[in-house]
Amino acid sequence: MNQNLLHCHARRDECLQVLAADLLAQIQLTLTQQARAGLLLPGGSSPQALLPLLAQQLDGNCVDLSPSDERWVPAQAAESNWQLLRQGLPRANCLDPRQGASREQAAAAWAEQLRGWLPFSAVLLGMGEDGHIASLFPHMPGLTAALDPHAVPGALAAQAPQEPRERLSLNLAMLQRGQWLGLLAFGARKRELIDAVLADQPSVHDLPLYAWLQRSPLPVRIYWAP
Numbered sequence: 001m002n003q004n005l006l007h008c009h010a011r012r013d014e015c016l017q018v019l020a021a022d023l024l025a026q027i028q029l030t031l032t033q034q035a036r037a038g039l040l041l042p043g044g045s046s047p048q049a050l051l052p053l054l055a056q057q058l059d060g061n062c063v064d065l066s067p068s069d070e071r072w073v074p075a076q077a078a079e080s081n082w083q084l085l086r087q088g089l090p091r092a093n094c095l096d097p098r099q100g101a102s103r104e105q106a107a108a109a110w111a112e113q114l115r116g117w118l119p120f121s122a123v124l125l126g127m128g129e130d131g132h133i134a135s136l137f138p139h140m141p142g143l144t145a146a147l148d149p150h151a152v153p154g155a156l157a158a159q160a161p162q163e164p165r166e167r168l169s170l171n172l173a174m175l176q177r178g179q180w181l182g183l184l185a186f187g188a189r190k191r192e193l194i195d196a197v198l199a200d201q202p203s204v205h206d207l208p209l210y211a212w213l214q215r216s217p218l219p220v221r222i223y224w225a226p
Helices: 012-031 045-057 081-088 103-115 188-198 208-214
Strands: 006-008 037-041 063-067 069-071 122-125 155-159 166-170 181-186 220-225
Touching (some): 012 220, 045 081
């Protein structure tokens, strides 16, 4: 992993502006080659501030969008990542991960639809201070299989350590199927984890963040600010 891909900014707004410009450039590149661009984005407060910057210039009518993971709550709930993305980029075709009555049914149907978008134009993830990505949390059941880069690209029922605990998440193999891969992170603790992963410290080898950065088929562009 090339540490030069760690792009540090003094301010969060500056970081988001650079990230938005890079994402827009990648999507526009994809649209010169094909009619539609597939995009995976995370939920949470940091990406929420990114969406208005994308919406200003993005032709959402040509974009297929889905969250990288979802909380197993009603689609219209405040905790819903899909709802956040749908409201932030209202012109995009935003695919709801809730494609079945159970999490297992939903995960299978969601993954089947997303496989029709491959490869994605861009995949952007966030991270937690525990080193999780999407809804792939350290020590959760089934994590080893979910982080296998050679697995069939898919989705799974995931388990978070905090409420709402029941989640849906794409597996690493699906998340890696982008022509552009990125990570957005704010704060000192996340920077410590990123630095430890980039330095290949044994203490972080079991973290999902390590798999995202060190088992990637492409360089991951990391956007960080305090």
